[in-house]
Amino acid sequence: MTTTTSTRPQTGTAKISVREVTKEFDLGKETFTALDRVSLDVADNEFVTVVGPSGCGKSTLMNILAGLEEPTSGEALVDGATVTGPGPERGVIFQQYALFPWLTVRKNVEFGLRTAKMSKGERREKADHFIEMVGLTQFADALPKMLSGGMRQRCAIARAYAVDPSILLMDEPFGALDALTRVNLQDQLLETWSREKRTVVFITHDVDEAVYLANRVVVMAARPGRIYDVVDVDLPYPRTEEFRLSHEFAELRNRVWNSVYHQTGPDAERTGD
């Protein structure tokens, strides 16, 4: 990490620890370095957002944390154990919602509970709780095709929460939604998070979103994908519209904005190491 301003997560106690992770893709003639020796620690119950230009490897980083991809070198640790595949302690929310279209909202939320061999009654009770949490009780028996984009993502959030993961990995979850729905869902997500604390790694390309949600914003750079800057957002929750319009928010937002959009080249960066 180059201009690390955060010292908060102590190595060893970190919930998530990314150590020198490099990921290369073979493109035939050449290799593409999606991630170049990325290291990052995330503390328990921390809300970290990762923002960066396209091609900076932020989604690759998330897939590695989710266990859907393997790093070329280095390792990702969760609770001190190396990630070797997906696990129920890590819930993932995808940009494309990834709801099973043939299942109702309730059955979607119950999917992971059935996998965990939970009894029918218990499953139902738990699913209903999380469906209520995201405000979809009325639509519990509806199929995904009947739902709007925002409702689908809320269902996906309920589904991820239902298996009770200690970590939520969110890959541009609100990226496909209109601005108004997005703001609403951000507030709902924070509200949920404050009630049911989880460690969150949230990928986004939206600077406002990154600052609004996070304890800490990780800015990445592309070619090769690497961590460029880490910005602490030392402002209290709950965050409201007032915060969105505040001076502090604007300042942080400008700082992150500059980090994302006025990145210096990798060579200039390296000399700072």
Place this chain on the structure above:
Amino acid sequence: MSVSTEPSTSEPERTTRATDDDKADDTGRSRAVAGPGRGRALLLNLLSVLLGIAAWWGLAAAGFQLPTPPEVAEQAWTLARDGTLADATLASLLRVLAGFALGTAVAIPVGFLMGWYTVARNLVEPWIQFFRTIPPLAILPLAIVLLGIDETPKIFVIFLAAFLTCVISTFQGVVSVDRTLINAARVLGAGDAEIFARVVVPASTPFILVGMRVGLGSSWATLVAAELIAAQKGLGKLMQDAQLYYDLPTIFVGLIAIGVLGLLMDRLLLLAEARLTGWQERR
């Protein structure tokens, strides 16, 4: 496998489906025809059929060598009364159902294997591609020599016809399952067997049903042709005999029976499709 999941197409199911469509209409996502439009469509269908019969009658009256509709109806009545029509229909129907059921029952697991395991795909695919280029009917002479002249060769060619169409669409279905859905199941803790049963199978059902519909069509076509060549009874045989005696009304009865039965079977599958794949978003 598929055959056992074919639902009984009873009236209540039909109505459930209809209300589903209405709901979808509200959100502007439906492709279904609305209530009054549907009635009009049926009326137009009926009108078209009546006009067609009238034209046929007109041609017959104008001196073409065609039997008139009443002659055909009378012949149908005669054949129905002495049991000839029922016998022939039953014989044909049993052949088609046996061949088609066997064909899909083998095609679906083979298609899944091909889609799921690359090794299986590479082993099976050349054979399927090869046999696909041969019309099943062309196998009939060989089948008769090897399998005898009774039911077996006929059912075998129908089996081939159904198998070849259904196996390819099942395979397509498995291959085109959305990667994100598989990932979603994996991160929810599902293992390979579970992903297969709870994601791959339902996700490829629409493809399988389309394959079954096309397969049923080609089974039916193959059957009638097979019966024209070699059969002791069946609708094709009925028509073949009628040809010898210049019995045009009976040929018409056979043709109409074949058409109506094909249509009915297709409608049954369509109902199954609506029920099993109603979750699909249609554009």
